[in-house]
Amino acid sequence: MGVEGLLLLLWLLTCGSLPHSTHPDPDDEACLTHLSSSIQDPNNNLQNWTRTTFQNPCSGFTSYLQGATCNNGRIYKLSLTNLSLRGSLSPFLSNCTNLQALDLSSNSLTGPIPSDLQYLVNLAVLNLSSNRLSGSIPPQLAFCAYLNVIDLHDNLLSGQIPQQLGLLVRLSAFDVSNNRLSGPIPASLGNRSGNLPRFNATSYEGNKDLYGYPLPPLKNKGLSVMAIVGIGLGSGFLSLVLSFTAVCIWLRVAEEKMAAEEGKITQLMPEY
Ligand SMILES: *[C@@H]1O[C@H](CO)[C@@H](O)[C@H](O)[C@H]1NC(C)=O
Ligand SMILES: *[C@@H]1O[C@H](CO)[C@@H](O)[C@H](O)[C@H]1NC(C)=O
Ligand SMILES: *[C@@H]1O[C@H](CO)[C@@H](O)[C@H](O)[C@H]1NC(C)=O
Numbered sequence: 001m002g003v004e005g006l007l008l009l010l011w012l013l014t015c016g017s018l019p020h021s022t023h024p025d026p027d028d029e030a031c032l033t034h035l036s037s038s039i040q041d042p043n044n045n046l047q048n049w050t051r052t053t054f055q056n057p058c059s060g061f062t063s064y065l066q067g068a069t070c071n072n073g074r075i076y077k078l079s080l081t082n083l084s085l086r087g088s089l090s091p092f093l094s095n096c097t098n099l100q101a102l103d104l105s106s107n108s109l110t111g112p113i114p115s116d117l118q119y120l121v122n123l124a125v126l127n128l129s130s131n132r133l134s135g136s137i138p139p140q141l142a143f144c145a146y147l148n149v150i151d152l153h154d155n156l157l158s159g160q161i162p163q164q165l166g167l168l169v170r171l172s173a174f175d176v177s178n179n180r181l182s183g184p185i186p187a188s189l190g191n192r193s194g195n196l197p198r199f200n201a202t203s204y205e206g207n208k209d210l211y212g213y214p215l216p217p218l219k220n221k222g223l224s225v226m227a228i229v230g231i232g233l234g235s236g237f238l239s240l241v242l243s244f245t246a247v248c249i250w251l252r253v254a255e256e257k258m259a260a261e262e263g264k265i266t267q268l269m270p271e272y
């Protein structure tokens, strides 16, 4: 073996044996750093999330961060549920581009669902249920073509359900119950053509102004009952007023007649 051979062997032993997992991913670091600063942990339930920046969160197969799971050196699952977390969702969550599951359910998170989540093109599970998230459901979520699960129940979300979500052909669980949503349920999410699963009324109930199939048409019935009661009360009041006026007019006419009669009588009376 020559010197070149030895050098090659040395190079192979040093550089070649470096595990790929030690390459820190700047996007994941940005994602976690921003997430950590946008959420608050008043009960100190989160372990190892205290530092301000996260160097190499996926140095092994597992992350040193509670709730984070790694795959091929990238964060692929974030699950921080029932930890009394407050604060809001950072738009920089979208920097965790390998994320497949985001579960932040059962906390006290506020603010909107960032439309930047659309850049999580590998996202299959989005569970943000049982928080205090407000604003509307971003229609851009339809760009996350692999979404299997969208669970947003028990929040304060308002506005309409974006029709675009009906484009998510892999969606097998969809729950927006108990929010403040309004308007019609998109036909593509109520009924779907073909043998694909669809979502029943339990996915939509508890939204005061949401209507349409598969919700029962109770709301319209309720409205017409109210209308009938209103018409009944209104016409009752109107006829009362009318009859009162009629009686008044009749009385006045009778009075005038009587006065006229009286006048006639006094006129006819011979003067003494
Ligand atoms: C926190 O980090 C320490 C040291 O890196 C590790 O031993 C521990 O398992 C981590 N905790 C969690 C919940 O991952
Ligand atoms: C949530 O956490 C509380 C205590 O922190 C516990 O009592 C409760 O059982 C948990 N709920 C679920 C659904 O895990
Ligand atoms: C990280 O996320 C922010 C907010 O969505 C975005 O502006 C930025 O372009 C992202 N960076 C990368 C590298 O994707």
Ligand SMILES: *[C@@H]1O[C@H](CO)[C@@H](O)[C@H](O)[C@H]1NC(C)=O
Pocket (backbone or CB within 6 Å): 081, 105, 106, 127, 129, 149, 151, 173
């Ligand atoms: C979302 O999370 C909640 C609470 O952690 C859980 O009960 C629910 O089953 C999850 N949703 C789905 C569709 O898995």
Ligand SMILES: *[C@@H]1O[C@H](CO)[C@@H](O)[C@H](O)[C@H]1NC(C)=O
Pocket (backbone or CB within 6 Å): 187, 190, 191, 213
């Ligand atoms: C959905 O299907 C039901 C019966 O399966 C039907 O009664 C209803 O009219 C359909 N709604 C729409 C919007 O297609």
Ligand SMILES: *[C@@H]1O[C@H](CO)[C@@H](O)[C@H](O)[C@H]1NC(C)=O
Pocket (backbone or CB within 6 Å): 200, 201, 202
């Ligand atoms: C609605 O669908 C869910 C699963 O998607 C099921 O567990 C539940 O029993 C269904 N409810 C009704 C009333 O059909």
